[in-house]
Amino acid sequence: MELTEKTIKTDVIYNGNFINLEKLTVKLPNGKEASREVVRHPGAVAIVPLTSDNEVLMVRQYRKPLDKVLLEIPAGKLNYGEDPFECGVRELEEETGCTAEKYTFAGQIISAPGFSDEVLSIYIATGLKQGSQNLDEDEFLTVEKIPFNTVIELILKNEIEDAKTIVGILKTKLLLGL
Amino acid sequence: MELTEKTIKTDVIYNGNFINLEKLTVKLPNGKEASREVVRHPGAVAIVPLTSDNEVLMVRQYRKPLDKVLLEIPAGKLNYGEDPFECGVRELEEETGCTAEKYTFAGQIISAPGFSDEVLSIYIATGLKQGSQNLDEDEFLTVEKIPFNTVIELILKNEIEDAKTIVGILKTKLLLGL
Numbered sequence: 001m002e003l004t005e006k007t008i009k010t011d012v013i014y015n016g017n018f019i020n021l022e023k024l025t026v027k028l029p030n031g032k033e034a035s036r037e038v039v040r041h042p043g044a045v046a047i048v049p050l051t052s053d054n055e056v057l058m059v060r061q062y063r064k065p066l067d068k069v070l071l072e073i074p075a076g077k078l079n080y081g082e083d084p085f086e087c088g089v090r091e092l093e094e095e096t097g098c099t100a101e102k103y104t105f106a107g108q109i110i111s112a113p114g115f116s117d118e119v120l121s122i123y124i125a126t127g128l129k130q131g132s133q134n135l136d137e138d139e140f141l142t143v144e145k146i147p148f149n150t151v152i153e154l155i156l157k158n159e160i161e162d163a164k165t166i167v168g169i170l171k172t173k174l175l176l177g178l
Numbered sequence: 179m180e181l182t183e184k185t186i187k188t189d190v191i192y193n194g195n196f197i198n199l200e201k202l203t204v205k206l207p208n209g210k211e212a213s214r215e216v217v218r219h220p221g222a223v224a225i226v227p228l229t230s231d232n233e234v235l236m237v238r239q240y241r242k243p244l245d246k247v248l249l250e251i252p253a254g255k256l257n258y259g260e261d262p263f264e265c266g267v268r269e270l271e272e273e274t275g276c277t278a279e280k281y282t283f284a285g286q287i288i289s290a291p292g293f294s295d296e297v298l299s300i301y302i303a304t305g306l307k308q309g310s311q312n313l314d315e316d317e318f319l320t321v322e323k324i325p326f327n328t329v330i331e332l333i334l335k336n337e338i339e340d341a342k343t344i345v346g347i348l349k350t351k352l353l354l355g356l
Contacts, residue, residue: 003240003318013192014199016215019293021192026242029318036242037194037257039217041293062181063291064204064214069181070291077292107336111343112289113241113248114255115197115219119339127269140181140207156352158285160246161297163341167285170348174334 002029003035005019018077020026020043041118046075048106048168049098049125054148055178056169057128061141068165071154072162073146073169075120084108084121092125094134095144101127109113109164122168148178180207183214196220196255219296223266224253226284226346227276227303232326232356234347235274235306239319239326249322249332250340251347253298255268263300270303273310274321274345279305287342300346302353 005026014021020040049057062069076091078084085103092098104124111118133143133165146154151169154160160169172178183204198218199237227235240247248321254269256262265282270276282302289296310323324332327349332338337349350356 001318001320003238003320005242006238007242016201017213018213019217020339021217023194024242028316030316032316033356034316036197037197038243039197039293040197041241041290044292060181062183063288064183064185064202065293065295066288066291066297070288072291107333108339109341110241110244110248110339111341112219112294113250113321113340114222115243115245115289116294117243118290119244120341138206138208138210138212140179142179152352155349161250161286161288162291163289163298163345165288166345167341167348170345170352171333174330174348 004029008033037115039116041116043078043084044117044118044120044167045076045078045091046073046093046120046122046164047088047125048073048094048172049096049128050172051128051145054055056151057098057149058144058146059095059141060144070162072158072165075164080120085123086172088123089100093131094136095141097131098128100125100136106168106175109167111163122164122171124172134155180239182198182207186211206326215293217294219294220256220258221262222253222255222296222298223262223269224251224298224300224342224346225270225303226251226300226350227270227274227278227306228350229323230305233323234326234329235276236322236324237273237319238322248340249338250343253342258281263301272314273319275309275311276306277309278303284346289341298312298342300349302350307325
């Protein structure tokens with residue numbers, strides 16, 4: 001079965017600070033036309049920082065779109081063209097002050113394929129060495145060390161809702177046999 | 179530490195078919211102003227349809243923002259104000275032709291908290307009864323039955339990248355002890 005939709009026309013609705021919005025006119029597999037709204041995103045990276053005592057360094061951060069504070073793993077968006085791994089190393093150090101001896105790639109996720117092209121890479125960081133936090137001037141978050149099993153419980157109780165955090169933690173559980 | 183950002187001004191950039199884009203001017207915890215781009219989304223639902231033989235009904239669907247076909251669990255966006263559970267029952271039947279005897283709530287995820295308010299509810303559907311697929315006129319997808327353990331392998335090999343699918347499957351593994 002043919003599934004592909006061919007782009008006939010691209011209208012740029014908005015060029016923003018870090019997202020762009022396009023409205024595409026597409027030709028459906030049945031030959032009809034339809035429109036698709038697409039949010040272009042530079043991509044992002046998230047890190048599961050795991051201490052030698054199996055604790056996770058998590059951040060609490062206010063998220064304007066939801067108007068609430070979420071408990072998440074450290075993460076950040078890429079500068080356009082930036083390598084996800086290098087961005088991850090930088091974000092981990094900025095947000096938590098930590099550097100890591102070892103990074104294990106844990107796959108990438110597509111956050112919202114219905115309307116956005118955001119791809120987010122996930123790394124597990126181990127062999128952590130504590131330095132000092134170095135946030136961007138306009139970044140406000142707090143860091144907490146939480147036992148890995150407690151994070152799993154928070155996920156099962158739906159107290160952690162952030163998709164990348166759930167994926168990162170549950171993949172870490174499988175990959176490291178925790 | 180105060181983390182909240184107060185909205186000073188809301189500019190509506192775009193009102194679309196199902197997403198809206200707003201540019202907010204906010205007051206940061208340090209008193210400075212900043213802008214935030216927010217994609218408003220009606221919310222969504224995804225279903226993990228699990229047969230009595232521990233197979234998952236998955237869909238292959240072309241996703242315009244990524245320009246590729248993804249392997250996902252059945253899902254759909256809510257009509258504004260629609261109940262997620264009712265939407266899930268409907269989407270499962272439309273996309274796969276199945277009804278289910280039992281639905282188990284598996285939590286909700288925030289897809290992309292950096293720029294969108296999308297919240298997606300996940301249900302595990304068991305006691306499946308096969309009927310006939312009933313797609314929307316402009317919807318094109320194929321359905322495949324894949325053993326649960328194979329889906330886990332596809333996740334670990336990064337061949338499944340869709341965030342809601344990874345969360346749905348890995349939560350099902352924990353909740354049902356699979």
